[in-house]
Amino acid sequence: MSRPEILMPGRMLKSVNDALDQRFTVHRLYELADREPLLAEVAPRIRAIACGGGGPIIDKALIDRLPALEIVANFGVGYDNVDAKYAATKGIIVTNTPDVLTEEVADTALGLLLNTVREFPQAERYLRAGKWPRGPYPLTTGTLRDRTVGIVGLGRIGKAIARRLQAFDVPVVYHNRSPQPDVSYRYYPDLITMAKEVDTIVSVLPGGAATDKLIGRAVFDALGPRGIVVNIGRGTVVDEAALIEALTEKRILGAGLDVFEKEPQVPEALIALENCVLLPHVGSASLYTRDAMGQRVIDNLTAWDEGKPPLSPVGETPFTGWKTK
Numbered sequence: 001m002s003r004p005e006i007l008m009p010g011r012m013l014k015s016v017n018d019a020l021d022q023r024f025t026v027h028r029l030y031e032l033a034d035r036e037p038l039l040a041e042v043a044p045r046i047r048a049i050a051c052g053g054g055g056p057i058i059d060k061a062l063i064d065r066l067p068a069l070e071i072v073a074n075f076g077v078g079y080d081n082v083d084a085k086y087a088a089t090k091g092i093i094v095t096n097t098p099d100v101l102t103e104e105v106a107d108t109a110l111g112l113l114l115n116t117v118r119e120f121p122q123a124e125r126y127l128r129a130g131k132w133p134r135g136p137y138p139l140t141t142g143t144l145r146d147r148t149v150g151i152v153g154l155g156r157i158g159k160a161i162a163r164r165l166q167a168f169d170v171p172v173v174y175h176n177r178s179p180q181p182d183v184s185y186r187y188y189p190d191l192i193t194m195a196k197e198v199d200t201i202v203s204v205l206p207g208g209a210a211t212d213k214l215i216g217r218a219v220f221d222a223l224g225p226r227g228i229v230v231n232i233g234r235g236t237v238v239d240e241a242a243l244i245e246a247l248t249e250k251r252i253l254g255a256g257l258d259v260f261e262k263e264p265q266v267p268e269a270l271i272a273l274e275n276c277v278l279l280p281h282v283g284s285a286s287l288y289t290r291d292a293m294g295q296r297v298i299d300n301l302t303a304w305d306e307g308k309p310p311l312s313p314v315g316e317t318p319f320t321g322w323k324t325k
């Protein structure tokens with residue numbers, strides 16, 4: 001029997017490439033200056049896609065070109081790069097990589113929050129610039145000691161962040177579309193109401209139309225001049241232009257961002273600001289965790305190849321059986 005043919009539109013980890021090559025015929029679009037001839041030739045035979053955030057979008061147009069497609073295995077817990085709703089209408093299963101990155105991303109969130117509040121990157125720049133002998137780094141206005149953190153999007157990662165904050169003795173509340181049954185943190189159905197009552201927001205929300213620019217001017221003004229905003233979810237959730245204004249006018253105290261609206265582009269205006277800490281989307285970016293995420297992609301595709309249920313189908317495409325098996 002011939003090996004199943006799968007499409008890899010963007011670059012993926014070596015471990016993923018090696019494992020997939022052993023089992024499948026992999027067509028790598030990113031290696032080509034013009035992807036069209038190969039895509040046109042292989043499209044009718046493609047039964048799976050292996051992809052990830054930062055690579056080409058798996059949209060309706062691409063899905064429509066692949067009539068034999070059964071599974072889209074995404075590297076990443078977020079899958080705003082895949083039109084999962086449309087895939088569902090075609091009986092295609094989309095999988096992601098939850099759980100294996102939860103603790104890593106929560107670690108990053110705490111690091112980013114501390115760095116933002118206590119200005120550690122700025123203090124380090126001060127030392128490296130040789131300024132310490134001329135006097136100590138100024139005392140920071142911000143501290144975690146008098147803060148209450150409102151988590152926006154209390155899912156698996158949000159809960160791991162909340163657990164860490166509890167260990168830091170920092171009170172936690174949250175805003176979600178619906179309350180979570182397994183936690184005792186105070187729930188706010190309304191984001192602005194929560195923002196008025198806390199001084200710190202950590203967003204873990206996924207991207208997509210439902211969350212687009214949810215955190216904007218109204219939220220910043222509700223937080224007020226002590227306000228800190230940390231975003232570890234998706235950049236599109238924060239209105240970047242409004243954030244730049246709020247930071248420039250000191251209507252909030254600071255921001256810590258691991259994600260941006262148009263990655264890898266980061267607005268110059270943001271880079272120029274001292275009251276924010278900026279990371280190049282490294283929330284899950286350790287070898288340890290990225291390998292585990294890669295293994296999950298491999299496991300989902302292997303399960304499909306063996307006719308078994310996928311390990312982690314996304315909510316839009318619950319598994320009820322494979323299209324052709």
Ligand code: 8YV
Pocket residue numbers: 052053054075076077078079101281283284285
């Ligand atoms: C990855 C992420 O950086 O899992 C996610 O949703 O944002 C990150 O862990 C991203 O998926 C890389 O492709």
